[in-house]
Amino acid sequence: MILRSLSNLFLALSAILLALPIVVVCGAALNSGRTMFFPPKEPTLSRFYEFFIAEPIWVTALGNSILIAFGSAALAVLLAWPVAYGLWAKGGRASQVLAGLGSMPFALPPIVFGVGLGFLWTFLGALGAVWAGIISHATLFLALPIVTISIGLQSIDRSHLDAAATMGATSSVIFRTVILPQTMPYTISGFFFALVLSFNEFIVMFFVSASAYSTVTLQIFNSLRNGYTPTMAVAAITFIVVSLMVFSAVARWGDLPRLMGAEPAKP
Amino acid sequence: MSVISDLDAVAQPPNTTRSEARKWANPQVLIWAVVLFLCLTPFILIFAVSFGHKVEGAGWVWGFSFANYQRVFVGAEWPDQVTWLYLQRLYYSLYYAVIAAVLAVVTAFPFTYLMTGLSRRAQSAWLVFLLSSLSLSEVFIVMGWDVLLSNRSGLPMVFKETGLTDWLKAVGWFDVLREWGLANPRNVKFKTSVLATVLTMSYLVWPYAVILLYPPLSRLDRSMVEAAHTMGAGPWTVMRTVVLPAMRLPLVGTILLLFVFLLGVYVAVTVFAEPAKQTMSVSVYGAVRGNTLNAPFGAAQAIVLLVTAAIFLVLGQWMNRRTAS
Numbered sequence: 001m002i003l004r005s006l007s008n009l010f011l012a013l014s015a016i017l018l019a020l021p022i023v024v025v026c027g028a029a030l031n032s033g034r035t036m037f038f039p040p041k042e043p044t045l046s047r048f049y050e051f052f053i054a055e056p057i058w059v060t061a062l063g064n065s066i067l068i069a070f071g072s073a074a075l076a077v078l079l080a081w082p083v084a085y086g087l088w089a090k091g092g093r094a095s096q097v098l099a100g101l102g103s104m105p106f107a108l109p110p111i112v113f114g115v116g117l118g119f120l121w122t123f124l125g126a127l128g129a130v131w132a133g134i135i136s137h138a139t140l141f142l143a144l145p146i147v148t149i150s151i152g153l154q155s156i157d158r159s160h161l162d163a164a165a166t167m168g169a170t171s172s173v174i175f176r177t178v179i180l181p182q183t184m185p186y187t188i189s190g191f192f193f194a195l196v197l198s199f200n201e202f203i204v205m206f207f208v209s210a211s212a213y214s215t216v217t218l219q220i221f222n223s224l225r226n227g228y229t230p231t232m233a234v235a236a237i238t239f240i241v242v243s244l245m246v247f248s249a250v251a252r253w254g255d256l257p258r259l260m261g262a263e264p265a266k267p
Numbered sequence: 268m269s270v271i272s273d274l275d276a277v278a279q280p281p282n283t284t285r286s287e288a289r290k291w292a293n294p295q296v297l298i299w300a301v302v303l304f305l306c307l308t309p310f311i312l313i314f315a316v317s318f319g320h321k322v323e324g325a326g327w328v329w330g331f332s333f334a335n336y337q338r339v340f341v342g343a344e345w346p347d348q349v350t351w352l353y354l355q356r357l358y359y360s361l362y363y364a365v366i367a368a369v370l371a372v373v374t375a376f377p378f379t380y381l382m383t384g385l386s387r388r389a390q391s392a393w394l395v396f397l398l399s400s401l402s403l404s405e406v407f408i409v410m411g412w413d414v415l416l417s418n419r420s421g422l423p424m425v426f427k428e429t430g431l432t433d434w435l436k437a438v439g440w441f442d443v444l445r446e447w448g449l450a451n452p453r454n455v456k457f458k459t460s461v462l463a464t465v466l467t468m469s470y471l472v473w474p475y476a477v478i479l480l481y482p483p484l485s486r487l488d489r490s491m492v493e494a495a496h497t498m499g500a501g502p503w504t505v506m507r508t509v510v511l512p513a514m515r516l517p518l519v520g521t522i523l524l525l526f527v528f529l530l531g532v533y534v535a536v537t538v539f540a541e542p543a544k545q546t547m548s549v550s551v552y553g554a555v556r557g558n559t560l561n562a563p564f565g566a567a568q569a570i571v572l573l574v575t576a577a578i579f580l581v582l583g584q585w586m587n588r589r590t591a592s
Contacts, residue, residue: 003502007381014378018400018473021411024421028414082298098299101306107524109531109576111548112569115555116309119316119566139305200404203533207556217404221534224406236407243399251391260394261482262383 022240028233051234061219065199068215072137073195077187080145088153103143114207121208128212136208137198145190148259152186185254192246200239317566327562335567360546364529367468372522375476383485401474405534412467413538416457426455464539468532472525483517516590523583527576547572
């Protein structure tokens with residue numbers, strides 16, 4: 001009994017500590033002045049108006065963030081599919097190497113990959129182009145859809161495939177009617193993981209954008225020198241809300257514990 | 268998804284009976300080319316650039332000399348004079364990363380253990396919260412902790428207002444804090460300090476630690492734990508004799524992965540570490556995009572950082588295999 005309440009206490013404490021800086025940033029967004037205080041002085045919502053509508057710097061940055069996040073997540077999923085499919089359908093050493101290569105940028109310190117991409121785009125003359133930023137993020141987060149799609153493919157019941165084949169379905173029909181529908185939730189989860197992380201990524205985007213354009217995280221970092229403003233905190237809130245919504249959606253329509261590596265739920 | 272079917276269609280013209288292998292060939296080659304190009308060329312380029320040298324006022328040119336590496340390890344004036352400046356930066360990279368990774372795993376482990384004991388619904392809710400915090404940009408997290416730890420607001424103010432500072436002074440612990448660099452003559456201070464740096468870095472990877480420990484802990488056979496309980500083992504004995512031995516590999520693996528990730532942390536270090544104790548990623552940044560502008564030298568440092576990371580990853584793999592066999 002004591003142990004039970006002790007463990008609940010520990011869980012609660014962890015939650016509080018985890019939420020603490022987030023709460024502080026959110027609270028600071030309500031300040032009416034130009035400086036951040038916590039607790040906020042004269043709470044107001046006008047900073048939200050500035051961030052989303054009034055100040056062109058932030059509006060453009062937000063637009064870039066959204067464009068890059070959606071573009072790179074879609075591209076990452078498109079690239080990850082053949083890699084994960086090859087790994088599942090054929091297995092073997094070569095497919096493993098390919099999947100390993102695809103996951104490498106995510107596993108190594110991002111600052112190194114960022115510097116490397118900076119050189120790459122300089123040579124190709126694309127440094128500072130938004131599309132180069134999209135491809136960079138797609139590569140950085142390729143590992144995520146590879147992992148989720150692989151989990152999805154592994155969860156397909158092989159007997160369904162055999163049954164379809166026995167009934168005379170061609171491989172493309174099997175792919176369309178069995179494989180694709182069953183892996184769709186995992187594909188979408190992979191897409192959203194990549195989307196949210198791209199939205200929040202800073203260091204690779206810093207090297208790749210070369211100050212030609214800015215995303216919200218870049219803009220915030222640039223503004224750090226002038227001290228914090230409540231408008232920056234609004235940006236933070238937006239990001240947290242987006243993440244919460246996306247992951248809640250994944251949890252609602254997909255099996256989040258399974259995606260994170262738990263045993264499949266018992267029916 | 269559509270790529271697969273499209274490419275399949277391209278690779279398989281009608282009325283041909285080609286073998287399964289041939290049907291695969293074209294799209295496979297394409298995907299290999301794309302992945303190799305995007306994932307490998309950046310690293311190869313850094314390696315190539317690191318042998319070049321800076322040209323005053325004109326950027327840098329290709330070359331083949333080890334001058335940049337020499338500068339990293341023994342300083343530019345070697346052999347007349349040896350400076351350890353960059354090795355010291357590497358040392359701080361490792362130092363912060365090790366402490367923060369271990370701290371994160373040590374606190375995340377009991378948390379994950381308890382969490383995996385909850386209902387599946389509750390686990391889902393926790394995972395949503397954790398993933399949101401995990402995906403939150405380093406910039407925002409640093410911003411939050413900066414507000415919490417800065418001298419004008421946040422914790423130092425709380426210390427002062429609640430009289431904790433006066434109490435610390437009265438008991439004499441205040442002087443100890445000053446020796447540790449955690450106080451100025453008037454009040455406690457956390458910026459800039461090693462403590463703040465390590466805590467923020469640890470916070471940064473804490474959700475990762477939970478996510479990485481989640482699969483092995485949720486697959487842990489709970490019936491073994493219950494069996495040990497029934498046989499009269501107390502909770503600590505169960506932890507020591509059943510859970511921890513089964514979890515040794517995942518624990519070491521998680522520490523290693525977090526450690527490698529933390530080697531590249533930039534924002535937290537620039538904000539919370541004092542200038543003399545900054546890390547290699549900060550000087551990579553400074554050399555490539557910052558005020559020193561010496562891309563080849565930055566590349567050399569990036570390679571040193573990369574090799575360090577790779578050594579630890581390979582070491583982890585090796586330990587993994589040795590324990591498995």
